[in-house]
Amino acid sequence: MSIRSQLLKGILDGCVLAVIEKEAVYGYELSKKLQKVGLEDVSEGTIYPVLLRLQKNKLIIGEMRPSESGPNRKYYSLTSVGKDALETISTEWNQLSVPINALLSKGDETFESE
Amino acid sequence: MKASELIEQNNQKRMLLTEQNEKYYTNLLLYIRTKLTLSEQQSEEVLMEMLGHLIEGQHDGKTAQEIFGNDPKGYADEIISHLPRENKRKNFIFVSEIVINLVGWFLIMRSIIIPIIGSKASEEVYIISSLLLILLIMVLTAFGVKMIFGLISQTSFDENATDKKAMIKAGLYGAGGFSIIAIFSFFVQEIGPTFTLPWQVSLGIGSLLLLISWLIKKYRT
Numbered sequence: 578m579s580i581r582s583q584l585l586k587g588i589l590d591g592c593v594l595a596v597i598e599k600e601a602v603y604g605y606e607l608s609k610k611l612q613k614v615g616l617e618d619v620s621e622g623t624i625y626p627v628l629l630r631l632q633k634n635k636l637i638i639g640e641m642r643p644s645e646s647g648p649n650r651k652y653y654s655l656t657s658v659g660k661d662a663l664e665t666i667s668t669e670w671n672q673l674s675v676p677i678n679a680l681l682s683k684g685d686e687t688f689e690s691e
Numbered sequence: 692m693k694a695s696e697l698i699e700q701n702n703q704k705r706m707l708l709t710e711q712n713e714k715y716y717t718n719l720l721l722y723i724r725t726k727l728t729l730s731e732q733q734s735e736e737v738l739m740e741m742l743g744h745l746i747e748g749q750h751d752g753k754t755a756q757e758i759f760g761n762d763p764k765g766y767a768d769e770i771i772s773h774l775p776r777e778n779k780r781k782n783f784i785f786v787s788e789i790v791i792n793l794v795g796w797f798l799i800m801r802s803i804i805i806p807i808i809g810s811k812a813s814e815e816v817y818i819i820s821s822l823l824l825i826l827l828i829m830v831l832t833a834f835g836v837k838m839i840f841g842l843i844s845q846t847s848f849d850e851n852a853t854d855k856k857a858m859i860k861a862g863l864y865g866a867g868g869f870s871i872i873a874i875f876s877f878f879v880q881e882i883g884p885t886f887t888l889p890w891q892v893s894l895g896i897g898s899l900l901l902l903i904s905w906l907i908k909k910y911r912t
Contacts (some may be wrong), residue, residue, distance in 0.1 A: 604740045605747045621744065622759035622766055625737060629773035641692045648704040648743045649692060651736055671718065 581618065592616065593627050594655065597637055598663055603650035604628065628653065636662050652680035695912040697735040707746050716745055716756035717761060722767045722847040725840040729774045731781075737770060740899030764848040784911055790829060792904035795824060805890040813888065819883030831868040838864055839846055 596602060596610050608621040631637045636659035639651040655663065667676075701720075708716060719741070723734055741759070748758045759766050805813050840859045 579757060603743070605744045608744070620758070620760055621748065621753075622741075626769045626773050628740075629733075629737060629770065633773060633775055639736065641697075641739075644743075648700055648739055648746065650743055651696075651740050 585616070585619065588666075588670065589619065589623070589627055590631065591663065593624065593631065594636065594657075594659055594663040594666065597653050598655050598660070601652040601654040603652050605650075606655070631659070635659075677691065693912065694731045697739050701735070701739055701742060701810035704742055704746065704893065707749075708742075709749060712745055712749060712755045715759070718743060718847045719759070719763055722764070722844050723771060723774075725844040725847075726771055726906045727837075727840060728776055729771065732779045733774050767848075768895060770889065781911075784907060788904050788907040788911065789832070791844050791900050791907070793829060793832065794825060795798045795900030795904060796899045798827070798893045798900065802890040802897060805893070814887050816888045817883050817885050818880050820879050823879060824872070827875055833863060835868060849864065858867075864881075 592611060593607065596607055602610065605621075608619070608624050611624070627639070629677050632639060632653075635656055637653045637655055639653045641649045641651050644650050647691070649678060694750055701782075705713060720738055723729070723738060726734075745758060839861050842860060846854075846857050874889065
């Protein structure tokens with residue numbers, strides 16, 4: 578597994594929750610949106626195990642709705658537990674990303690200034 | 692939307708897939724459906740989502756491999772690990788339906804055989820022997836179902852596996868099971884107290900049980 582996908586694995590739940598928070602989406606739509614924001618190497622199939630796990634933990638709920646063209650689509654929306662979880666993940670991410678950014682991206686500058 | 696409706700829709704929508712994608716998807720589907728302990732509703736929902744995704748992806752020129760990866764078995768196992776189990780109540784109803792159905796056929800068979808043999812003695816029912824025989828048939832049926840589903844899921848992703856091999860295995864099991872029942876009923880004939888159950892009554896009760904199991908099935912799906 579590449580480093581990129583390992584890193585992504587830990588935060589993918591948060592990304593999926595963030596997309597669903599904006600509006601109810603179904604699987605294909607969700608994968609399109611993730612790709613659109615730049616997470617192109619999330620292979621499309623990986624969202625289904627994630628969606629199942631989030632449902633099992635009651636962070637999201639799915640509802641089958643008919644569609645005119647294809648098969649029925651299952652639209653997901655956040656539960657209140659899911660909203661809390663997303664908030665926690667966002668806070669944690671912000672707390673982590675600032676020092677990590679400082680370490681990894683600006684590391685050279687720190688050493689140079691000493 | 693109920694599981695049975697999803698299955699029906701799945702059958703229709705699957706025809707929209709290209710040959711390659713259909714093969715890939717059907718293997719996934721068989722592998723997931725043959726895991727009997729999983730919630731049927733949840734399994735069918737995720738299968739429908741994946742089918743919808745594949746159909747839309749196909750429009751954009753993508754293949755099943757590109758969407759679900761090159762390791763369909765690994766992917767299916769991951770899906771399965773996140774699916775909830777079927778709840779106990781539903782399992783109980785399902786098993787009851789099968790048991791009632793089996794006993795119903797057992798009584799009907801009996802009502803056909805007795806007039807053929809034509810002896811009054813064969814209307815005697817040995818309670819213990821009969822119960823043992825019914826129990827044996829149930830156990831063998833349960834094992835048979837488990838084995839055949841196991842065979843289907845094993846051969847789902849195995850390119851070399853032929854249907855012929857699986858057929859032979861299933862056939863051998865059927866023949867073996869039948870022999871065991873025949874041998875058992877030959878040797879264990881007369882145990883326990885008896886009562887007389889005329890074939891007409893047997894036919895009546897048997898039909899009633901089949902009707903009940905059919906009603907349970909109706910209610911269940």
